Amino acid sequence: MKSKQVGILAFHGDVSEHIETSKHAAKNLQLDIKVIPVRIKNIIRHLDALIIPGGESTTLFKLCQREGMWEDMGKVKNIFGTCAGAIMLSKSVIHKIPDQKTLELMDIEIDRNAYGRQINSFEKDIDTSLGRIHAVFIRAPKILSVGTDVKILAENEGEIIACEQKKGNSYYLASCFHPELTSTVFHEYFLKKIYQN
């Protein structure tokens, strides 16, 4: 199989954690994947997939826009976003700041910092469609509603916390928690999708 290029948006956030987890996932699956930290726009067009890490969605948006990579980011065929990354993928965002934009690729409505401040951050074991995993929620968002084409992958107390959407030739995966901190399961699932897609 041909080697695939997976970019990790690398300006800010838990970038090294995503790089390590992606490499482990590729190794577990014995896939020939090249993991590339992305900070310059020229790389974007050559990617088979992009992972947007946890961090501050306001900061990530501004840095992507200033780098002039915003348009091209939306054209990457496979994108996986965790926490701030999930916000970046959402069509509609509650509590965003006035000049903040998102890629609007997934038909989901998401609420930033929906559980409250850091004191309300938590971790727990959660059943997902991909198996039981230990999920860490850091000033996490909540997915309030999803479109009919969106498949829910995990819920916590009735609230959607992970989902996926196939849109034509494109594939998107979003989680409100941080699988990169505890597991390779979501990354393996995402990497497999790149080859299927």
Added chain:
Amino acid sequence: MNNRLGKNLAQMLKGGVIMDVVNAEHAIIAEKAGAVAVMALERVPSDIRATGGVVRMSDPTKIKEIQAAVTIPVMAKCRIGHFVEAQILETLEVDFVDESEVLTPADTQFHIDKKKFKVPFVCGCRDLGEALRRIDEGAAMIRTKGEAGTGNIVEAVKHIRAVNSGIEELKKFIKSKNIKKLKEKAKEYKVSYELLIKTAKLGRLPVVNFAAGGIATPADAALCMQLGVDGVFVGSGIFKSSNPEKRAKAIVDATAHYYEPDKIAKASEDLGEAMKGQEISALETKMALRGI
């Protein structure tokens, strides 16, 4: 309590700039510029130096005003050893407490027992021993102290290098399996042997480490990043300059693109006057010397 979640929040801040702000207006400028968090305080360090007197935790009204104005994390400072100020900040639900040498210390013998709190703490350090002592006490994040309010990067560089060389030394000992030396180091630093070994094996601090104290230009921020820190705190450097909006954005850009001189050059263009800055030898108070 659970300081793992605090360490996780610090991981999410990596690569970012945390800015000192004294009111909602500043906080909004910081957020717009792309700050990953703000530090709420009554006066920026250079004003603290100018006015003197005992400097304490901010008025809760100010902190609430800043929390209401922005969506990014809000941190606040308490005095070294002043665990009641920390309790107040926890009640206010700040996202991180900075047990900071910039305020007047409340205890010369003990830092706060940070493990008793749910809110995470960030603490300053001058060298590896001080960083590890704070981590042993429960700090979820470390920042090098630098010399706050001076606009002079020299002390921040000194402290980053001291932490780095301390870690290099541990790596050497663990590579040569020199248990005796490692035990001596744990004793010298007054930290647990487990933490020392963990640090040696990782080859870095086991928590996120930012630079602070004296960062005034985009180049200063990038210098700290190239020396190996995970992000930067900027205090007086932004709001004591002639064009805070532009400088704040420039420092964010330089921190994100720290290894690209052309981008740092572009960020450095036409920023107006930087804060005036001071020679370290001319200072009346060296804040970095506070704490043990």
